Amino acid sequence: MKQPRRQPLACAASLAVAAILMVSPAAAQDGAAIAANGVSGAPACASCHGTQGEGNAESGFPRLAGLNAAYLVHQLASFVDGTRKNDIMPPIAKALTPEQRQAVADFYAGQKVASATAEKPDAKLLARGAALAITGDWSHGVPACGQCHGPAGQGVGTAFPRLAGQGATYIENEIAAWKDGKRGNDPLHLMSGIAHKLSDDEVKAVAAYYAGLHVAKDSPHD
Ligand code: HEC
Ligand code: HEC
Incomplete structure (x- = not known):
């Protein structure tokens, strides 16, 4: 009795696994593509945040590499809902769909670039x-x-x-x-x-x- 009952569940589970396997490389690729090329209405993130998200210390563009993905998504949502005000980022964040924000956040969270050698203050x-x-x-x-x-x-x-x-x-x-x-x-x-x-x-x-x-x-x- 038990054997046939398990069948649909096992089937559903393997379908879910297959779906995840199919979806995640595409999502990861999207994040990298958004970072490198931007989307309609948003310039390439890399032009300010660096090719690997290392940031640009002199210009005050933050390092995004290795920051937690949920933290990054929260910041992008804050630029959209106005709880974080800034001249540059809100229109860029608004040009991204929630899925694109998640994908680009996942991309930056996974970047492991070492920090640039900072100049030594006194x-x-x-x-x-x-x-x-x-x-x-x-x-x-x-x-x-x-x-x-x-x-x-x-x-x-x-x-x-x-x-x-x-x-x-x-x-x-x-x-x-x-x-x-x-x-x-x-x-x-x-x-x-x-x-x-x-x-x-x-x-x-x-x-x-x-x-x-x-x-x-x-x-x-x-
Ligand atoms: C023209 C330059 C520029 C571009 C292009 C740009 N950013 Fe930014 N970004 C900034 C600046 C400046 C800040 C700091 C804003 C502030 O002080 O609140 C920032 C902040 C952020 C933060 C918050 C980081 C933190 O540590 O809280 C995130 C996340 C972010 N940007 C993501 C992106 C993404 C994703 C893209 C591409 C779709 C992008 N940015 C494109 C200049 C840029
Ligand atoms: C009680 C906990 C707490 C303490 C203590 C604390 N922070 Fe924070 N800090 C936070 C939280 C939470 C955030 C993220 C806020 C958000 O989600 O926008 C944050 C964010 C920041 C950021 C923004 C980082 C980014 O990538 O944009 C800076 C800078 C910062 N803290 C500096 C400091 C400094 C300097 C001190 C010590 C003088 C300090 N914090 C102590 C909780 C704390």
Whole structure:
């Protein structure tokens, strides 16, 4: 009795597996194609974010390589719904369908390019940044960044992005965006509260510190 009953289930399961096998290479390819060529209404992501998503530190274009896919999808959705304001990204994000956003996010999450060698800022600045990142500054209620962003800033899960290897200018811009109310998409407003407590000197120091941290090519976070 049991044998024939199992048959349709097994069949459905193998069909599902076959469907996944057929769909995923196509989706992965789409993501790579969007990054390299863009879509109608959106220029190639690579023209600003680099061919492998390594970013462009001088111009403040963020590194996307190795960031969690769910985090990237959330950011693209935030540019679309207006909770993250910016002059460049909203029209680009709006030109992508939800499926294209997912595909391009999957593509960048899978990129393992090592971070470019950052120029070394002065030792005093780095030491101050390291102290904030590792222990925080409880005298004015700033928790250690590493509590949420992971030791060495490698990121944690889908909500807390990697900061290691991210460009200093971009990090500074984002803290300023939270202070100015241009970025309001963070879960539970965890980051806005912290951004408001940081002085300009602290922002410079902690941005320099994270920009200088190495992203290993085989980093486990994706
Ligand atoms: C003309 C330059 C330019 C192009 C082209 C571009 N971007 Fe961006 N992108 C930016 C800038 C600048 C930011 C930072 C915006 C900010 O400060 O909020 C950004 C931010 C992002 C972020 C947020 C990253 C983070 O760490 O939160 C994502 C995701 C993103 N872009 C994806 C894309 C995708 C996908 C494409 C292609 C379809 C693309 N971008 C094309 C300039 C560009
Ligand atoms: C209580 C948890 C928490 C702490 C502590 C924390 N962050 Fe964050 N941070 C977040 C979350 C959550 C996000 C993602 C917000 C979103 O989804 O847009 C974030 C995002 C960021 C981003 C944007 C990254 C990107 O790719 O756009 C920067 C920069 C940042 N944090 C810097 C810091 C610094 C510097 C500190 C320490 C002074 C710090 N964070 C401490 C939770 C935290």
